[in-house]
Amino acid sequence: MNKWFVPLVLLVAPALLMAGGAPPNSDSLPTEVAKGRQIYEQYCAACHGWQGEGAANWNKPDEKGEMPPPPHDETGHTWRHSDAMLVIEYLRTLWTDDQRRYQQNESQDINQAESPS
Ligand code: HEC
Numbered sequence: 001m002n003k004w005f006v007p008l009v010l011l012v013a014p015a016l017l018m019a020g021g022a023p024p025n026s027d028s029l030p031t032e033v034a035k036g037r038q039i040y041e042q043y044c045a046a047c048h049g050w051q052g053e054g055a056a057n058w059n060k061p062d063e064k065g066e067m068p069p070p071p072h073d074e075t076g077h078t079w080r081h082s083d084a085m086l087v088i089e090y091l092r093t094l095w096t097d098d099q100r101r102y103q104q105n106e107s108q109d110i111n112q113a114e115s116p117s
Contacts, residue, residue, distance in 0.1 A: 033093055
């Protein structure tokens with residue numbers, strides 16, 4: 001192996017992560033996220049967008065009076081829902097740290113309410 005390979009990877013990998021847009025999520029396994037991404041692309045992306053961007057003007061009813069698919073990324077409000085309502089590790093990677101914390105708290109409240117110790 002070329003002796004420059006390892007330092008180069010160490011330099012480039014974090015830059016790629018930042019450029020990729022999805023913040024690294026320390027509390028979920030990469031394989032779970034990859035599986036989530038697959039499920040998402042298969043069942044959800046057609047409506048919610050390939051990057052979770054949702055429909056343009058998603059927060060106004062369309063001409064039929066129906067709400068368009070909202071985004072799941074940090075511009076939407078998916079991060080406000082508890083785990084009980086959401087399926088997806090993958091969606092978490094689309095949010096900011098603050099939004100992930102909020103969503104984690106929201107899920108803990110639900111879990112405590114449903115299983116009194
Ligand atoms: C046929 C289109 C369609 C598909 C496919 C679809 N959705 Fe949706 N989804 C919508 C629409 C439209 C809404 C908004 C409904 C409303 O506000 O009345 C919505 C709302 C949601 C919400 C609530 C969003 C929020 O921020 O409050 C979540 C969460 C959600 N969808 C998750 C998913 C997931 C996960 C999948 C895939 C397993 C999926 N959806 C597949 C159309 C779709």
